[in-house]
Each structure stands twice: as structure tokens, then as C-alpha cells.
Amino acid sequence: MSSSTQRLPSTQALSCLVAAARYQSYTRAAEELALTQGAVSRQIAALESSLGLSLFRRTRHGVVLTAVGADYARRASQLLESLERATLDAMARQAGGTLSLGTVPTFATRWLLPRLAHLRASHPEIELHLETRTRPFMFADTEFDAALYAGTPEQVAGWSGTRATWLLPEEILPVCSPALPGYRTAMAPTDLVALPLLQQSTRPLAWRQWFEAMGVEAAQALRGPRYELFSMTAAAAAQGAGVALLPVILIGEELARGELVVACDRLLRGERSYYLIAPADRDERPALSTLRAWLVAQAGGADEVAGGRER
Secondary structure, three states: OOHHHHOOOOHHHHHHHHHHHHHOOHHHHHHHHOOOHHHHHHHHHHHHHHHOOOOEEEEOOEEEEOHHHHHHHHHHHHHHHHHHHHHHHHHHHHHOOEEEEEEOHHHHHHHHHHHHHHHHHHOOOOEEEEEEOOOOOOHHHOOOOEEEEEEOHHHHHOOOOEEEEEEEEEEEEEEEOOOOOOOOOOOOHHHHHHOOEEEEOOEOOHHHHHHHHOOOOOOOOOOOOEEOOHHHHHHHHHOOOOEEEEEHHHOHHHHHHOOOEEOOOOOEEEEEEEEEEEEOOOOOOHHHHHHHHHHHHHHOOOOEEEOOEEO
């Protein structure tokens, strides 16, 4: 054991510090931890001796944190919370049903979350933890079991050490508020040239590609306010800021409520699709296999791909 490891305080000592810092009282800390007041005092005294620091200042009315004690107690609290989460995650993984997914945000919010009730009903043993990730990452550097990712086949092929399951294409339509000045039903692609165009910063060429596919010259195709997330672009369009090119699967609620309408019904299949990405060098857990099958069924059927190619 290294000397640095030998100097690390025990979790009990840190727990005593955090509780005493919370209440500014050894007595109340002892009550919370089911210890004696003397035991808490000894743990903190030993911790101060090991650190060579005074964490508390003794007064006639009890104890008060020093500045360094307050900072150390705050960090210790964060570490204990992190350790508790890691312990609970390890216990849940032992049960086999907990999965951590990195996911592009709007797809998770608009497509996945509305379907989670069905997942819980059909597979109650699976528990999902979701965190936002918009770009490829190294699975070895994270705790993620898989990722929901939007990208081109080339981007998927370039994600080293992974295998991908194709879920859905990204099909986009021009949509706007029915109150947008200049909007009318059954508009032609040429009619959109005169309307304000909302740009997606993650799809900077989307409007140019759409107009080119429609055979329309549009000098201003790259102009207009830009938004990072689809949810932001959809909200701006619903407020009448302009026409937005948005994936159909992400705006069902706005279309159903009438906040957005289809400005032109000329659908374009984008270069990107939605995939489930998983590390290729791990033995797949049964829970992930179950989730993959469920996602494929929800998406309406999909084919397994490796390196961006159909298998």
C-alpha cells in the first residue's frame, strides 16, 4: 500500500466531518450517525491531526467551521455522495437491469421518453439512466453501456471500437406557425424562398440541401437565426420566427396541437439516421440485448450494421 493511500481518511471520519459541518454541532452529528458525541469528537480530532489543519474552531457555545474546514467538508460531502451513487449503481448492475445511455437530447425527450411507460410495462426489470451526449466518445472512459446517436453512416463507421444498430432515418419537413406572415396552405418549395428561414447550427447546410433537392434556387438558404437544439428551433418556429426544417419524429406533439403546421409537404430524407451504439469489445449484458430488441420494435424494424455498413 502506498504512503498516499495510507494517509487517506476513513469514510467514517469524513461522515463525521460532513455531519458536524452541517449542524455546526458534534452532538447533533452524533445523533444523526448513531454515535456518541465523544466518538465524533475523536474522529474529527484524528482527522485534523492527520491533515495538520484545524477544521473547527472551538467556542464557548460549541464549534464553528474554519474556512479550510468549510471547503474540505464541502468536497468531502461531494465525494461521499459520489461513492454512494457508485455503490448503488454497482448493486443495481449486479441485479442486471440498470443501463446507462448517452443520448442526443431532443431524440431522448421527444421520441424515447414518451415510450418509457411501455418499456416499464413490458420490461420492468430494466432501469435506464440517461445523460446528454451529442458527439462520439470512448466507452472505456465512461460508465455508459450504450448511446443513442444521430449521425451519418460515415460518422458511425468512424466511431472506433463500436457496433451500431440502425433505428430510424432522419426525415425532415419544413414547418412553421400557422400565424407566420406569408404562410398559406399547400405551399410550393419556391414559395418558401420569400419566408424567413430558421437555421440549425448542427445542420448548417440543411436548407441548401433541401432547396437543391427540390430544384429551387435560394440565395438566402444559409441565412437566418441559428439554434443549437431541435427543441429550440421548434419553439422558435411555433412562436412565428420563421420556417424550420425539422425531423418529423421530433415534432409530433406540436403538429398535433396545431402549434406547427407543414409549410410544404415535400419530405427529404436527411443524411443522418438514429442509431443505438454499443462497445464492440464487451460481452453484451442481457438487459442491453433486451433494450436493443425493444428499440428496434418501437422504431418499426431495423438492421444491424457494423462500421456503418448493413450486415
